[in-house]
Amino acid sequence: SQKIEQNSEALNIQEGKTATLTCNYTNYSPAYLQWYRQDPGRGPVFLLLIRENEKEKRKERLKVTFDTTLKQSLFHITASQPADSATYLCALRGNAGNMLTFGGGTRLMVKP
Amino acid sequence: EAQVTQNPRYLITVTGKKLTVTCSQNMNHEYMSWYRQDPGLGLRQIYYSMNVEVTDKGDVPEGYKVSRKEKRNFPLILESPSPNQTSLYFCASSEVSLSTDTQYFGPGTRLTVL
Numbered sequence: 598s599q600k601i602e603q604n605s606e607a608l609n610i611q612e613g614k615t616a617t618l619t620c621n622y623t624n625y626s627p628a629y630l631q632w633y634r635q636d637p638g639r640g641p642v643f644l645l646l647i648r649e650n651e652k653e654k655r656k657e658r659l660k661v662t663f664d665t666t667l668k669q670s671l672f673h674i675t676a677s678q679p680a681d682s683a684t685y686l687c688a689l690r691g692n693a694g695n696m697l698t699f700g701g702g703t704r705l706m707v708k709p
Numbered sequence: 710e711a712q713v714t715q716n717p718r719y720l721i722t723v724t725g726k727k728l729t730v731t732c733s734q735n736m737n738h739e740y741m742s743w744y745r746q747d748p749g750l751g752l753r754q755i756y757y758s759m760n761v762e763v764t765d766k767g768d769v770p771e772g773y774k775v776s777r778k779e780k781r782n783f784p785l786i787l788e789s790p791s792p793n794q795t796s797l798y799f800c801a802s803s804e805v806s807l808s809t810d811t812q813y814f815g816p817g818t819r820l821t822v823l
Contacts, residue, residue: 605749631811631812638817638819639816639817640713640815640816641752641812641814643811643812646811696767696768697742698754699751699753700751701749701750701751702751
């Protein structure tokens with residue numbers, strides 16, 4: 598069956614370091630993969646989209662990589678700040694079908 | 710301001726009492742969707758709609774109904790709510806495009822069914 602896995606354990610890092618979050622998937626042929634940020638009690642907010650034929654995408658302090666051979670995406674936040682503390686969700690849309698499926702999310706805590 | 714609105718934001722009800730959660734978007738998006746979010750289970754799609762009068766089941770449609778009579782509105786109906794439908798619900802919308810599928814989410818509706 599199709600599965601999207603994100604580390605359910607919280608990631609704790611020190612301010613200024615690079616945070617790296619992982620999204621692994623199985624039995625998908627994704628057209629693209631997206632990353633969202635979600636703050637407690639609020640709706641997810643779109644951050645970045647990366648397509649199946651792209652290896653890397655950047656936006657300010659954010660970088661996403663996409664390895665369709667490993668079936669994995671990595672999400673990096675460089676020079677992390679306490680304000681980056683949130684839950685980060687990855688989501689995939691397959692080539693067949695119109696559904697966007699979300700992973701369970703990883704909570705990031707950046708300590709000053 | 711471009712946004713997705715949901716009402717009510719909080720609702721406590723009893724088993725079997727029909728309820729409707731409204732969702733409206735002002736971005737002229739074709740695609741709208743409902744999700745529920747539960748601890749440990751993440752966001753799961755309930756129903757989605759590609760356009761007016763076109764709706765499809767998501768991962769967890771049982772116990773829910775939707776309608777899409779107008780482009781901007783996509784209400785979620787619980788005909789006979791049960792306690793296992795206690796959850797945080799999100800409505801989302803997006804353009805229909807092969808190159809992007811950015812979902813814009815509403816603020817959420819926290820539903821408790823007693």
